[in-house]
Amino acid sequence: MFGKLSWSAIPFDQPIPLITSIILILVIAGTLGLITWKRWWPYLWNEWITSVDHKRIGIMYGLLGVVMLIRGFADAIMMRTQQAVAVGGSQGYLEPEHYNQIFSAHGTIMIFFAAMPLVIGFMNFVVPLQLGVRDVAFPTMNSVSFWLTASGALLVNLSLFIGEFARTGWLPYPPLSEGSYSPGVGVDYYLWAVQISGIGTLMTGINFVTTVLKMRCPGMSYLRMPMFTWTALASSLLIVAVFPILTATLAMLSLDRVFGWHFFTADAGGNPMMFMNLIWAWGHPEVYILVLPAFGIFSEIFSTFSGKPLFGYRSMVAATLFICIVAMMTWLHHFFTMGSGPAVNTAFGISTSVIAVGTGVKIYNWIFTMYGGRVRMTVPMLWSMGFIFTFVIGGMTGVLLAVPPADFLVHNSMFLVAHFHNVIVGGVVFALFAGLDYWFPKAFGFRLHEGWGKASFWFAFVGFWVTFTPLYILGLEGMTRRLQHVNIEEWRPMLQLSVVGVGLLVVGAACQVIMLVVSIVQRDKLRDVSGDPWDGRSLEWATPSPAPFFNFAIMPNVEGEEAYWGIKVKAIESQRLSEEPEYHDIEMPVNSPVGFFTAAFASITGFALIWQIWWLAGLGFAAAIAGFVVFAWRDVHEFHVPAEEVARVERARRASREALLEQIAAAQGATA
Amino acid sequence: MTVETGGVTATFSTREGDGGRPVRMALAAALALAAAGCSGRSIFDSVGPVGRDDSRILIDATLIMLAIVVPTILLAFWMAWRYRASNTKAEYLPYWSYSGRIEAVVWSIPILTIMFIGGVIWIGSYRLDPFRPLSKTPPLEVQVVSLDWKWLFIYPQQGVATVNQLVVPAGRPVHFSITSASVFNTFFVPRLGSMIYAMPGMVSQLHLQADRPATMWGTSAMFSGDGFSDMQFQVRSVADADFAAWAAGARGGGPVLDSAAYAQLAKQSHNVPPISFRAVDPKLFDAVATQKIPPAPGPEPENASHAGREVTPAGRH
Numbered sequence: 001m002f003g004k005l006s007w008s009a010i011p012f013d014q015p016i017p018l019i020t021s022i023i024l025i026l027v028i029a030g031t032l033g034l035i036t037w038k039r040w041w042p043y044l045w046n047e048w049i050t051s052v053d054h055k056r057i058g059i060m061y062g063l064l065g066v067v068m069l070i071r072g073f074a075d076a077i078m079m080r081t082q083q084a085v086a087v088g089g090s091q092g093y094l095e096p097e098h099y100n101q102i103f104s105a106h107g108t109i110m111i112f113f114a115a116m117p118l119v120i121g122f123m124n125f126v127v128p129l130q131l132g133v134r135d136v137a138f139p140t141m142n143s144v145s146f147w148l149t150a151s152g153a154l155l156v157n158l159s160l161f162i163g164e165f166a167r168t169g170w171l172p173y174p175p176l177s178e179g180s181y182s183p184g185v186g187v188d189y190y191l192w193a194v195q196i197s198g199i200g201t202l203m204t205g206i207n208f209v210t211t212v213l214k215m216r217c218p219g220m221s222y223l224r225m226p227m228f229t230w231t232a233l234a235s236s237l238l239i240v241a242v243f244p245i246l247t248a249t250l251a252m253l254s255l256d257r258v259f260g261w262h263f264f265t266a267d268a269g270g271n272p273m274m275f276m277n278l279i280w281a282w283g284h285p286e287v288y289i290l291v292l293p294a295f296g297i298f299s300e301i302f303s304t305f306s307g308k309p310l311f312g313y314r315s316m317v318a319a320t321l322f323i324c325i326v327a328m329m330t331w332l333h334h335f336f337t338m339g340s341g342p343a344v345n346t347a348f349g350i351s352t353s354v355i356a357v358g359t360g361v362k363i364y365n366w367i368f369t370m371y372g373g374r375v376r377m378t379v380p381m382l383w384s385m386g387f388i389f390t391f392v393i394g395g396m397t398g399v400l401l402a403v404p405p406a407d408f409l410v411h412n413s414m415f416l417v418a419h420f421h422n423v424i425v426g427g428v429v430f431a432l433f434a435g436l437d438y439w440f441p442k443a444f445g446f447r448l449h450e451g452w453g454k455a456s457f458w459f460a461f462v463g464f465w466v467t468f469t470p471l472y473i474l475g476l477e478g479m480t481r482r483l484q485h486v487n488i489e490e491w492r493p494m495l496q497l498s499v500v501g502v503g504l505l506v507v508g509a510a511c512q513v514i515m516l517v518v519s520i521v522q523r524d525k526l527r528d529v530s531g532d533p534w535d536g537r538s539l540e541w542a543t544p545s546p547a548p549f550f551n552f553a554i555m556p557n558v559e560g561e562e563a564y565w566g567i568k569v570k571a572i573e574s575q576r577l578s579e580e581p582e583y584h585d586i587e588m589p590v591n592s593p594v595g596f597f598t599a600a601f602a603s604i605t606g607f608a609l610i611w612q613i614w615w616l617a618g619l620g621f622a623a624a625i626a627g628f629v630v631f632a633w634r635d636v637h638e639f640h641v642p643a644e645e646v647a648r649v650e651r652a653r654r655a656s657r658e659a660l661l662e663q664i665a666a667a668q669g670a671t672a
Numbered sequence: 673m674t675v676e677t678g679g680v681t682a683t684f685s686t687r688e689g690d691g692g693r694p695v696r697m698a699l700a701a702a703l704a705l706a707a708a709g710c711s712g713r714s715i716f717d718s719v720g721p722v723g724r725d726d727s728r729i730l731i732d733a734t735l736i737m738l739a740i741v742v743p744t745i746l747l748a749f750w751m752a753w754r755y756r757a758s759n760t761k762a763e764y765l766p767y768w769s770y771s772g773r774i775e776a777v778v779w780s781i782p783i784l785t786i787m788f789i790g791g792v793i794w795i796g797s798y799r800l801d802p803f804r805p806l807s808k809t810p811p812l813e814v815q816v817v818s819l820d821w822k823w824l825f826i827y828p829q830q831g832v833a834t835v836n837q838l839v840v841p842a843g844r845p846v847h848f849s850i851t852s853a854s855v856f857n858t859f860f861v862p863r864l865g866s867m868i869y870a871m872p873g874m875v876s877q878l879h880l881q882a883d884r885p886a887t888m889w890g891t892s893a894m895f896s897g898d899g900f901s902d903m904q905f906q907v908r909s910v911a912d913a914d915f916a917a918w919a920a921g922a923r924g925g926g927p928v929l930d931s932a933a934y935a936q937l938a939k940q941s942h943n944v945p946p947i948s949f950r951a952v953d954p955k956l957f958d959a960v961a962t963q964k965i966p967p968a969p970g971p972e973p974e975n976a977s978h979a980g981r982e983v984t985p986a987g988r989h
């Protein structure tokens with residue numbers, strides 16, 4: 001009746017997951033209770049859960065990403081402390097079967113459920129605003145995408161207290177991940193969580209490719225699109241190209257595990273090397289799916305805070321597309337040590353280092369964007385400078401790993417661990433914090449507290465280097481990764497130093513939390529009345545803060561690169577805003593619960609497949625499909641926003657812009 | 673130089689004497705010092721030619737890139753400082769966003785660097801291909817089987833086998849044939865050089881050499897399950913005469929590695945102390961590699977008291 005599931009699936013004998021689970025359940029129950037008590041359900045349901053507004057969905061992606069980032073960071077703290085205490089004969093406080101789940105969960109969570117939702121969250125929030133449109137191409141599908149991602153995250157967290165998570169690393173290499181060597185449900189949790197969220201991500205990719213190709217406002221030609229939108233397009237193209245590979249590969253592994261097939265087994269004609277090729281054919285482009293939008297965020301920030309257009313815009317576009325294409329030709333560098341032969345290793349070593357050309361060009365273009373500028377060292381700019389320093393060094397160690405003979409010494413070592421954290425933390429995470437500070441006022445109407453933001457940057461930056469420099473050194477000492485305990489006594493000091501770095505990172509994270517709290521408390525003081533707090537250059541700054549749900553009362557008409565900068569300069573020169581237009585009714589897509597229902601049933605299906613409860617899997621799948629069918633019967637797709645409402649919002653915006661214009665005129669009068 | 677795989681005798685020995693190049697030596701020293709500065713266990717303390725060449729390429733590539741990376745970082749910080757908003761003396765060029773000359777330079781610098789690195793990659797990949805014999809000297813043959821969670825070394829020429837203990841003669845190349853009886857592992861002796869995967873149903877080749885007697889350690893460099901952390905082995909390189917004596921000693925005592933003993937060995941176990949076998953079935957390695965002997969068993973399947981959760985295998989210390 002219940003497949004492999006029974007009460008003994010709950011780890012009553014393991015205190016750490018049990019206590020964590022109990023705390024989590026209490027927190028969730030408390031939150032739900034509070035929502036019920038305060039009668040917030042109708043608001044949550046109507047304004048958020050069923051919302052198809054790209055900004056709301058972006059914020060929900062962000063929230064999911066932050067929650068999972070904290071979970072992944074907790075795993076990281078356990079890993080670093082375990083390795084620091086389990087040296088020279090000691091077993092530390094985590095048994096292998098628990099430690100192995102932690103590092104597998106850390107990687108899986110950070111990539112699939114923290115970095116991806118945060119990057120996609122920014123794409124959701126920013127791209128339609130920058131394109132000057134009112135929503136994405138498929139607003140309801142966007143909601144389905146988000147909820148499917150959330151469903152995957154739910155399954156990962158469920159593994160904490162029902163059964164176990166994978167103990168095979170974040171990419172479950174066979175034969176270790178096959179049924180004979182991993183008979184538990186851990187790998188199945190991994191497979192179905194990633195599978196369900198991967199479908200959501202693929203839908204996001206399709207949505208954003210379509211949005212950018214088909215939904216630009218009048219005058220927004222390709223070579224007038226802001227850099228972030230370009231990188232979002234490149235990232236979405238990569239998603240569409242490679243996520244199907246992930247889906248197919250994981251499906252094949254599932255067939256091996258459940259039905260005893262032999263795609264990737266070591267015997268009976270299966271080929272585990274094929275899994276590694278396929279998973280990295282997805283996995284390496286995945287890195288660029290994450291980092292290209294991060295580059296886009298930095299491009300916006302360098303240009304805005306230097307008070308100048310981006311240097312070499314066309315060259316940046318070319319470099320982005322170059323990276324996008326070459327990213328799909330480098331996967332084999334993840335296993336030079338498989339023995340593919342010198343010709344193959346040479347080809348992939350060179351294709352990998354060639355990517356550094358595109359990245360190098362970008363770095364120089366950001367540097368020359370500052371040339372002749374008026375650089376304001378705000379919080380986003382600090383993250384960006386920290387990024388250049390960190391990422392250039394991470395890129396260098398990456399090229400080192402792309403040199404096969406060098407890789408033969410440091411492959412799979414702590415050097416590798418330090419390298420990819422160097423590029424992912426230094427590239428993606430720094431970009432996310434920079435972007436958070438940069439676009440926060442557009443989302444919530446007030447800026448974030450600058451002092452706490454700066455404190456958080458400095459702790460994170462120093463903490464990062466104190467954590468990962470020792471790991472580089474340990475890698476050169478021959479220390480391999482994923483060790484539950486360390487037999488070599490001499491490595492203790494470096495492992496302990498790394499924990500000091502983690503301590504600094506914890507302080508940095510605390511500063512972020514304090515920054516949020518302080519900013520919310522002081523929101524009236526930090527209020528962004530103008531809608532353009534940073535003297536921005538792209539169209540999102542033409543809207544009020546927070547942006548109204550329809551984004552633009554009238555479609556902007558773009559007349560050059562840097563759409564909003566052009567409008568702004570014209571207004572400043574003529575000392576007045578453009579003529580007040582005639583307002584019309586606006587049609588906006590209606591909310592839909594289909595995303596929430598589909599994901600709820602997808603979660604049930606995933607859970608049933610993990611525990612092999614076949615009747616429930618069939619039922620859940622049928623219900624999920626039925627949700628779509630019911631949705632397809634919908635007759636009303638849009639609702640009208642009356643012209644008066646549009647006019648009211650737009651007049652308020654014009655009033656604030658006029659005030660801004662007077663301010664600028666007064667400032668210019670003072671300097672003249 | 674040639675990238676052919678034949679006639680390679682002198683490739684490694686000729687490059688031993690050029691200890692000069694102060695920059696490279698200084699960097700090597702700095703990195704090695706940074707590498708905990710003690711105990712001579714880092715990848716820079718190579719005992720043999722392969723490790724020395726690998727680490728030299730690592731250092732060379734680092735130097736080539738540092739030549740670009742350091743000025744780039746300095747330029748970034750200088751630019752941000754020079755054009756800070758409060759510095760009204762700096763020129764303000766609010767519309768300057770293109771310069772063909774700078775574009776040409778910023779594309780050329782990475783392209784030239786990568787062409788340089790590309791050369792290092794090309795030449796290095798051929799010269800240090802793990803499958804390629806080091807010299808014409810007939811090598812010592814060692815067959816390596818990775819098991820859950822220990823290493824089996826079979827010496828076909830000597831007719832002996834060991835577990836978690838590798839003894840090789842100094843000054844003579846060693847040819848490793850490597851397979852796995854269960855899951856993937858990576859055979860790695862940091863101070864000898866290149867690592868390579870141990871894969872079930874396949875045989876990888878690796879040629880290494882120790883130049884002088886030394887005591888080292890080896891490890892699996894790819895996660896392989898619960899006992900992975902103890903999947904380390906002692907490595908000793910000894911003088912030729914000592915090696916012969918060691919082999920004779922090994923032949924003189926210890927159990928025989930027959931199919932029953934192998935079946936016992938193939939079961940999952942943690943932290944296994946070194947064992948020496950006085951005789952071994954000469955067809956054992958091939959039988960494992962071709963899976964005539966079926967793959968080693970994994971953990972016990974989950975049972976009623978641990979639904980969905982794997983049971984810790986027996987034999988844990």
